[in-house]
Amino acid sequence: MSDNPAQSTQETTDKAAPAGKAASVPADLRERELKAILHISNMVGSVLRHEDILRIICETTAEAMDCQVCSIYLLDDDRRELRLAATHGLNPAVVGKATLAVGQGLPGWVAEHGQIVSLANAMTDPRFKPIPGSGEEACRAYLCAPLYIQYELIGAMTARKTIEYEFTSSEITLFETICKQVAIVMEKVRLYEDKIEAEKMAASGWSLSEISHYIKNVLQAVQGGSYFVDSGLSRNDLDRARQGWQILKRSNRKIAYLVENMLNYSRAPNPMREAVSMQELLSEMLGAVEETAQRRNVRIEPDIEPGVPPIYADYDSVYNAVLNLVTNAMDAMDEKGGGTLRVQWRRDAISPSQALLTIADTGVGIPPDVQKKIFTLFFSTKGRNGTGIGLAVTKKIVEELGGSISLQSTPGEGTTFTLALPLHRSSEG
Template sequence: MRRILVVDDEESTRDLLSLSLQSDGYEVLCAEDGFSAMEICANHPPEIVLSDIKMPGMDGIELLRRLKHLNKDIEVIMITGHGQMELAIQALQLEASDFINKPISDRALSVALRRAEQKIWMREKLREYTENLECMLKQATDEIRKRYDFEHHLVHTSMDGIIVNDREGNIILFSEGASRIYGYTREEAVCGLKVTSLYPEGEARRVKKLIYSQEYGGPGYLVNYETTARAKDGQLVPILLSAAILYEDGEEVGTVGYFKDLTEVKELQARLLEQTRLAAMGEAMAEVAHGIKNILYGMKLGAYMVEKGLIQGERDRLEKGWQMVRTNMERIARLSLEMLDYARGESRRREAISVNAVVSDVCQALEKRAQEEGIRLERELECDLPFIFGDSEAFHTCVLNLVTNAMEAFGEESVDKRVKVRTFVKSGRSLVVEVTDTGRGIAPEVQDRIFRPLFTTKGARGTGLGLAITQKIVQEMGGIVDFHTTVGRGTTFTLRFPLTKSE
């Protein structure tokens, strides 16, 4: 009778699972939290743990880590709720044997337990086989044949794919797990298939090169490398590959590869990404609605003043009201255009961009405004800069946004108003654009939100999309945008674009 531990902070769930598992012949222990579970595991070790993923105190992820540290052979099945796909993926990566969703169905529980039982059975048999290996080696030919049959059974019943090929790439072992991934029968693979045909064009050569490198486990090994397999029907299958060079008498004779199908994990990640995208879209729509409501309120107030001014013949009220209407019309037009810029797809234009030319154009366009506002606009441009590649109009928007923001960073108390734009190449690897101001700086409590769409510290003067658009464009061009700020002393925004050898 196997011992199973149920960990859940809900008593009703523990009672229900306990009754169901006892009727299936398990010895059942229960714990109301992770700490109680660890104490039970130390004194009465279970073979299987069924744990809720969300619990107060110690959650299921932390409990999983501690259980695997205590005994890596404990099989842990996680219970997840709606919207917890990210935690489920994390649990699988931490070697949970499976996960099931709430409300728990008998079929899902049965399948998860059967998988855990199979892994325990195979591990027990493998341990038994290993312990008796020395004795088996001393037995006659019949015993050696039994050993071979058992090894063969272990290889071909593995849930993961196992493939062995010789130095010429001929497949000499192809497990049933490999057949499930690739769609080839064992006979089809061994009788004529080359291992290169199991990958997209050129990927087999890359894998071979990585095995000899230091990058994934050291020379002769490849550990947990994500790549793509090409199945018999031409479909591409995401896999996690580990491999090792096989030697005989010090000479390389072949390669063994272990393949884990990542299709289900990738599907879970895609579902999580879609849920995150929808949540972000909802949050953005709420922010847009709030911003437009404020603008419409301003227009309504201005229209009221215009109406009263017309009725009462008060020209001052009429002009003030019309100014409010016009200002808010400009705000909603600017918000609409910037929302379109932010929502547009990635630009397909890729042209050589002279960074200094764009910076000079922006500075010249803002020179008059800078003089009127008492701001010294400076340029320090390194000569003979290499080109960067992308959409030149979009890059112009980036620089314009940053310089405009810098010019708006000064308060009434500011005395030394300076904005400086620098361009230079750093260490021969990246082209850098810096925009520095001596303004108020950015308050610590908002620094992690400045690139968030529709977040603004400018009140009615800002739309909250300038920096979000800048970040999006820079990332599309392969660069990064960052900033450094000191409250009361100013801010520096930095754009970095990597330089290729051809540049």
């Protein structure tokens, strides 16, 4: 197989002059050419999916070449087979499935020899091998050129008419120019995809390491707690055993909290919704954190308006979202040796179709430059004591409910997070 486009020669059936030697190009062809090239070049910055870009290129090329069919074949990773990657005019059901070995059929021949082929009627050419079920049998005139990125062959592109026809040298030149543009677009798409992949790998590598450290930390605490329980029991020292048991319970909570957050972050929006009474949810949660609050010298002040209608949500997800805020507040006050946590739930006086949940602490506060980053996944200032998943999950859950999250913070004085949550429509008063 030739890998050098410089060696590619043009193989045409008899009369057509070699590409690039036409004395004059008809004005309408020139216009079509410019339009097609502009359109294809515009794909460089496109955010469309790979397959959509290729399909649009096929449509644009078919129109510019005045052809009924245009297809792109791409070399597989092992470089032995060409796969039909996109088409305009052939049966879309064969896209992604139909393959030709390099050397097989006309695209295979073009890929092997690195040469353009122009035929007035492909049906009479022994190299032609139609893809079953593709509708190729209806085509006659055939133009196929190799696609190169730099010196690397990446596939072949075809333009075909359903009539017998000799492509002119101007048309062949236009097709070659289009193929060069397509290769440039493909290169950009490939670079962009590689970049995204690299970013994903970097992000997941980092997150795995952060999470592993966090889990290792908790497991160390489990080991310590178990040691206290064991030694307490063997010495008949129940206080020591109790102390160990508390450590075990806390570690268990931490792991459950992490797993819940990871699940909530990675899952699709939860369709299991029901009317959720925030009064009940908050009272359950404040009961659950009471012991931790006492231990951390935090006073909890609930201020819950009784008549606020329910929200329409998944109970566990909302619980998780609010628990993240309460846990952060406790951590922030712990750093100051204690404080007051105010939890308020009230109907929004300005927008009565929603209610506001405020979680206000008197903790260390968040400096303005840190405030910008706190909703970013894996951002944490807590070293091995935090994973940075909490607020990203809370934001995701709240936004899935059609709500919003905001904060106000004064370093050294404390932080207030406010969730605006839409109320269940059937219960709006």
